Amino acid sequence: MTDHRPLRGPATDKAARRTGAVRISGLSKRYAMGGKAMTVLDDINLSIRPGEFVSIVGPSGCGKSTLLRLIVGLDTDYDGEIRLDDTRVAGTGLERGLVFQDHRLFPWMTVAKNVEVALLNQKLPRDRRERVISEHLALVGLSDFGDAYPHQLSGGMAQRAAIARALANEPKVLALDEPLGALDALTRVKVQAELQRIWMEAGTTMIMVTHDVDEALFLGDRVVVMSPRPGRIARIVDVDLPHPRDRASPLLHRLKDEILAELTREPREDDGTLVTFPGRPRG
Structure with missing residues (x-):
C-alpha cells in the first residue's frame, strides 16, 4: 500500500526537481547456512518517493541492514527487484x-x-x-x-x-545504517536535529535503519516496521507532521506506543500483512 501524499517541509520543492524514487518489488533474500537455505527477507514491497525520509525499525536479525545493503548494491544475490528511477539496481554506484x-x-x-x-x-x-x-x-x-x-x-x-x-x-539516495547508534544519548538527540536539517536542505532521499523508535518517528516521513525473521513489512506508519518537528508532539507519542505494541506482540500467522497507520484520523 503506497501513500502518494506530497512531502512536507523545505525539502518539498527540491524533491520535486530531483530524482531518487526507489521501488522494491517482491524482494526475498536467503543465506546458505549449514547446507540449508535461511530466509532473511521475504516478499518485501515498498515504494519510496524522491526526497522522502523513510525510517526502518524492527527486531534484531530481521534483515534491516541486509535490506540497505541490497538497496545500495553491496549484495546482488536476491529474488525480486529493486529499481532506482526505473533502472534496476545491479551493483554499487555513485548515485x-x-x-x-x-x-x-x-x-x-x-x-x-x-x-x-x-x-x-x-x-x-x-x-x-x-x-x-x-x-x-x-x-x-x-x-x-x-x-x-x-x-x-x-x-x-x-x-x-x-x-x-x-x-x-x-547521490540520489543516501542509506544510513544505525548512523547514530554509537553516540551518547545527549549527543544523539543533537545530531538527530542536525540530520533533519541536513536532509531538509539537501532534499536527498534518505533511508535509515534504527533501533530507536523515537528517532525513527522524529526523522521519518514514514516508518517501516519489520517483523521478526524472516523479515517482512508488518506495518507502515505515516508520520503526518511538518519538519522541523516538535519532540513533544502528542502524535509522536501515540505513534510510538503503536509501534512498540507491534514490535512486542506475539507473532501471528498474518505477520506479512501490510497495514498502514494514518498519522491522524481521516474524515
Whole structure:
C-alpha cells in the first residue's frame, strides 16, 4: 500500500526537481547456512518517493541492514527487484551512498581530505572540487573543521563529516545504517536535529535503519516496521507532521506506543500483512 501524499517541509520543492524514487518489488533474500537455505527477507514491497525520509525499525536479525545493503548494491544475490528511477539496481554506484554506525573516516586525513575521497572517481577541476568540499562541510556545520583530523572531532562531528563525504557525490539516495547508534544519548538527540536539517536542505532521499523508535518517528516521513525473521513489512506508519518537528508532539507519542505494541506482540500467522497507520484520523 503506497501513500502518494506530497512531502512536507523545505525539502518539498527540491524533491520535486530531483530524482531518487526507489521501488522494491517482491524482494526475498536467503543465506546458505549449514547446507540449508535461511530466509532473511521475504516478499518485501515498498515504494519510496524522491526526497522522502523513510525510517526502518524492527527486531534484531530481521534483515534491516541486509535490506540497505541490497538497496545500495553491496549484495546482488536476491529474488525480486529493486529499481532506482526505473533502472534496476545491479551493483554499487555513485548515485547511492551509505553511512555506517562507525564513521569510518581515514584517521591520517583531515576532514576536508576525507570528504574529497568521495570525489576521486570524478574528473573535477581543482576549483570545483574545493567548492564541493566547502559546500558540504558547510551543509553539515563543519566549515571551521576542514583542517582537523578525525581524532580531534567529537563523535557527533565525526558522523556529520561521514555524512558530508557520503553526500559529496550528490547521490540520489543516501542509506544510513544505525548512523547514530554509537553516540551518547545527549549527543544523539543533537545530531538527530542536525540530520533533519541536513536532509531538509539537501532534499536527498534518505533511508535509515534504527533501533530507536523515537528517532525513527522524529526523522521519518514514514516508518517501516519489520517483523521478526524472516523479515517482512508488518506495518507502515505515516508520520503526518511538518519538519522541523516538535519532540513533544502528542502524535509522536501515540505513534510510538503503536509501534512498540507491534514490535512486542506475539507473532501471528498474518505477520506479512501490510497495514498502514494514518498519522491522524481521516474524515
